[in-house]
Amino acid sequence: MKLCQLPLLLLLISNIHSGHTKEIPKPRVTIKPDHHVFRGETVTLRCDIDGEGVTSWRYNWHKDGSTSVFSERQEHTFSSATESDAGKYFCNGTETEGSRSSQHSDEVTLTVSLSIAVLSVSPQMWMTEGDPVTLNCEVNGSSTGWTFSWFTKTVSGSRNDYELLSDSSRGAGGKYTVSSAALKHTGVYVCRAERGKPAYKTEYSNTQPLWVTGVSPPVSLIISPSRTQHFTSVSLSLSCEDQSNSDGWTVRRYTNSGRLEDCSSLRWASQKGSTCTIRSTDPWDTGVYWCQSESGENYQHVNITVHTGVILESPVHPVTEGDNLTLRCFYPYISPPKLRADFYKDGSLIQNQTTEMIIPTFSKRHEGFYYCKHPERGKSPKSWISVRGSHSESQISVLKILSSVLAACPYLIVTVVLIYKCCRMRGKTPQ
Template structure:
């Protein structure tokens, strides 16, 4: 939300584009109008929350890097005349940055007769202006469950200003998604979830009821369909059809079902959508053999609701050797579950994970929590739950990561330039090393959204080059078997950053922190802060901690001036300094790398 105030004689600050809300990942331009003479007669400085992040600019425009929630605040500009001792202060503009926008696709009607028209509607939440909408068909990506690729609908390369799209003459069952973009440079949302338009044709054989017995109420309504890479089933689609055996719509709970796919493909999967819109593959219903899904005892149990549990990890960021608690919650809460705990193993070819049971976990636990002792490396985890006889399992939870700066000898991340904070104009190289020939770089932002290197730049061999597209977040490397140390990288749009080591400092060793100016000029009257408290510091321009202890862990930042008599201060963002015990695994020290960064600045 942008709020304007000020006097007629003052400078005027405005933001382009003037949208509300703004979202994580978007970019804006701050424009300072002196409202006197020519723009070139003035020098311009910009501040956030009364701290200048760039000063004495000869142009009145400042382009931000990709916004994060941390960029929310009150902004102001100051125009200083180059010849006369005249200063113009602007109004204050309140800028609020929301998390990643969510797209919701709706289809109407969702069940059609052949030839009907269908309206797709794409909504951005929270609502905001300036979007163009793009429409896609979801193409099944076999043999992986839940995975689809997206094909633009005909004539959709430029998108539509309208948030709706009409499909004329719909004849077959098909899935669709949407996404939106706005701004210059262009900012894209994530894709919406897949929504299906159902068509049963002359016989709605995919609309199945389960009964517990004769004249007993229906316990569940579900849709079942066959999908191949080329088509999706309906009752009259010759390229893909589903046959149900026994050949009727209603079944007793004691019966086994066979769901048979036929058509122009040699590879199939059977998918189910329940009344809540949740999709599940044949593996949750029974067993897929060739083109047939046999439900066996899982159908006779009448259990077709497969909740997805929620996994939480505490703490999510650890120092080497910490204990971590995993907690698995089934929603809505219910009794009788046993919980199973898994390590997430990266599958590099498709940005997904397989699940490997943790040691001693074959029988599960009655408790909904599990403690990991002596966590030393970054790793992902998942859980699921089971109950009943025969056992009915939930889906797997989403993968949640325990992040650690501790170095894994089998997998390590090196950041170049070698520091945690970087200017928005810098390109980064994120280099993976260890016991693997294939790597991917992953990032998780403050909202928990994960993205691979391809969203940040380009992965070449074991190196991800961001080309100035990086945004703040936690980065790490993954191979098929290992995850590296994590680095909490801050991308700063201001003129000063803190120079601090990427990896934990060993207890008893020394470390030097520096304060770096974007222009490489000397910074004056530099102060350092730990957890927002000023640190007495006799060394000009840098902070030396000669023998680090665990008590030195904390959030550090620096503040300085461009000239000895300058009134305007420049403040860096904060970064966490991590300390590891001396009995942890040996690792390369960051001390020389940090000293070189500081020396280059001085």
């Protein structure tokens, strides 16, 4: 006979001698809110024993196989759990007014870790007006009992704050869905999860930007030098220009470190009117830049990369469909800096050993990530190059609208004349 079976045998003999031949009950252990909880959460262990004819039990809690009892309550609560509370728990009981005893329950494992809310986007963070998008918020390693809140990251001077979305309830179930993106949805988002009473809240998640491009933005972001990739330790100018040459625009950026900043708050930059000048570029200046109006609208988002090595010269804004695209490769430590290099699209070689690559009649099928590579100097970062509708398409659209209006005019005129005649005839009808 195994030694581990001996206590149960002795318990059975004891119960028989006491005149109790009923089945020995086995307790059940439950953990609320979940077997996996997070540092600071309130956790309750509960022991339930269904023993026929027994009205009251004295409970014994054990941890990690120990014979010592750390609690004698049916429910044991950790008001603020820590990693030291993690472990394997089991319970057993003895009759308060009698001699009956229960078996040991099965062990249950409690895991305690640091809570992390993780935010992601589907299908992508770069969109055009009207595209659908979904933000997904998850808590690492747990999916039980959470409700979610959604925030946008805002900037005030050099400080970042979080503003609760007015329609935050849209994020029930960990998903915040926008069926048709508009310019107002552009922003930097975070989420947070909570559960239990009193409510336990996770920290804010990682930041997730959404960039929505308008069809006809009221302002243009002019970048000098006019490219998306730049050398280090050079001057970079970004200007917001609208038709009235207004000074009511602010250049703002979101860096790879998740920082949201105004140009005027940057150490090596200054803003004069609607022009931001970075006096000496640094890899930390890599990020998305845009123009923000005085009323808070965001326009003309451009992804800028500052790199210490090889860079790709590519257009700042989407290429108009039908136009030619010219790409060049540069290296800052030679004169002239232009390189003879290989050019790639989405990881595939498309042209080798050339000083510039020209794609005639750029179209939707040419969209993708481009970079260049030199066998000795290395390769550039990737740049996303997209297409926008041609000028002829815009003209055709205007002509279609005008032709529709003109085609409808005769019908409108006839309808108005008929209504007028009908009204006059009714007025002449004798009473």
